[in-house]
Amino acid sequence: MANLAYWDDGSGAWDTLKLGDIVMPGIWRVECDCERNMDKKKPKGADCARLADHGYEPAELTLHGEIIGVEQWKALQAAVPKLHPRQKGGPRSPVRAEHPALALMGVHTIYIRAFRAPQIKGGKLDFSIRALEWVAEPKKKKEKPAAVTSANVEGTGWNFQSTPSDGIPYMGWVTPSEQAIKDAEFERLTGPPVHQQLPGWTGAPL
Numbered sequence: 001m002a003n004l005a006y007w008d009d010g011s012g013a014w015d016t017l018k019l020g021d022i023v024m025p026g027i028w029r030v031e032c033d034c035e036r037n038m039d040k041k042k043p044k045g046a047d048c049a050r051l052a053d054h055g056y057e058p059a060e061l062t063l064h065g066e067i068i069g070v071e072q073w074k075a076l077q078a079a080v081p082k083l084h085p086r087q088k089g090g091p092r093s094p095v096r097a098e099h100p101a102l103a104l105m106g107v108h109t110i111y112i113r114a115f116r117a118p119q120i121k122g123g124k125l126d127f128s129i130r131a132l133e134w135v136a137e138p139k140k141k142k143e144k145p146a147a148v149t150s151a152n153v154e155g156t157g158w159n160f161q162s163t164p165s166d167g168i169p170y171m172g173w174v175t176p177s178e179q180a181i182k183d184a185e186f187e188r189l190t191g192p193p194v195h196q197q198l199p200g201w202t203g204a205p206l
Helices: 069-083 100-105 176-190
Strands: 027-033 036-041 050-056 060-067 095-098 109-121 124-133 159-165 168-174
Touching: 027 100, 060 069, 069 109, 069 124, 095 100
Parallel strands: none
Antiparallel strands: 027 060, 036 050, 060 124, 095 109, 109 124, 159 168
């Protein structure tokens, strides 16, 4: 984790919220709840409960902005259409969110789900955004096929055939009946087939 700004260092970092490439006008504070998805299972008559952990939930966020003065009001009007969840041309993809409190919680990308209509309080405008943490779906790993050995061939009823054909080895899985057909056709075209015994094979050649 990067060295986060101290809230009273005069930089204003804790008052600043950046969404995507937009620095939001006004003074902002962040609420962020990070929790795990847990089930409690308590047997009847028992004193303790068992916990089932289903992983963590996406963080729920509420972003509160305090808009002061006409210039910040104009800047908010310019920013809202670019972020509004129901505005035509608004975001249909997650946005990066930057604030020291979010960085501390490990939340970096959010999906905006709701705007709350602004309210005037004490000569200032309160504006709120609700959002959910967004995490990319992990990529599925491709499983490598098992290596072919005599150990995983023996006793299966399948043979692993390797027969030279025009100087290029032919390799493939065949059942006994399919092998008989392939051998007959191959012999008709090229002559008697040549079978190669697998390393470590203790039985007769395939």
